[in-house]
Amino acid sequence: MTPSQIVSALNSLISIRQPVFIWGAPGVGKSQIVAQVAEARGMALRDIRAVLLDPVDLRGLPRITDQGVAVWCPPAFLPTPSDPEEGIIFLDELNAAPPLVQAACYQLILDRAIGEYRLPDGWSIVAAGNREKDKAVSYRMPSALANRMVHLEFDANLDDWLSWAQGSGIRAEVCAFLRFRPRLLHDFDPLKAEKAFASPRSWEFVSRVLDAGPDADVEYELFQGTVGSAGAAEFMGFLSVWRELPTVDEVLAAPASAMVPLEPAALYAMCEALSLRASTETIEALTAYAERLPSEFGVLLMRDAVCQDTDLVQTEAFSRWAEKNAEVLM
Structure with a gap:
């Protein structure tokens, strides 16, 4: 699944409080995606590195009440009713944790509880880890734990x-x-x-x-x-x-005469640099320069410019350019 599909899937699963595990190669951005979803939804995020836990850490520590009864105090990283109403417990690198630690997560993931502790209703559980074929540090996930979650494959896009x-x-x-x-x-x-x-x-x-x-x-x-x-x-x-290309300011100052690169690599570079300066003030110069580029690169420049500032589609300069390039855009 692409990152945007992962985001969509996470939003659906979080809304029903369904535990989910994201699988992906090292460095693709699994942790970052979870943080982005939490921020977009206005939810708190507790990032827990499961590999750093001992099996007893999730249960917490016992204390003796005035009545002489032992009760368990949950660890500070687990949310309580005094914490934000909605949030995500993110168990990162869960399958890199030893089997006993993974087993300690069974009840939390399936029953949303550990002993007397109950996970607040507004909190969801998301886990992530590297795939076994990636040769990263990992343990085979027990089937009893795997069956408690929806599994998503993360691919870079x-x-x-x-x-x-x-x-x-x-x-x-x-x-x-x-x-x-x-x-x-x-x-x-x-x-x-x-x-x-x-x-x-x-x-x-x-x-x-x-x-x-x-x-x-x-x-x-x-x-x-x-x-x-x-x-x-x-x-x-x-x-x-x-580093040999004309500067963005040079192109914007003289779009009709500024150098147009011949090499594809340089054209990609020029389009990327120009698109970052897209605005209603620069659109006239951008369209003038785009008309001198090979058609596919002119479209690339205008597409990225619009992504930078969607108001550009309402400008007269963009309308003129789109009309001239209607065949390419279709």
């Missing part, structure tokens, strides 16, 4: 990742490169012994490395240590093209 990246400060050159080489969004082979590999998470790290402004003589080593040697080599080649 470039369009969904780019939609997220636009609003998350991911650098334009990283987005443009992945449009040009979509296979490298997630290039993970569990049979290889590489410590670093390309994934949605590691490309976010690449963007942060670029934000730090590293010296030119260490850029490749930093990228290699983030997305692996193959991804780093291709990205460095792309960066050399990117």
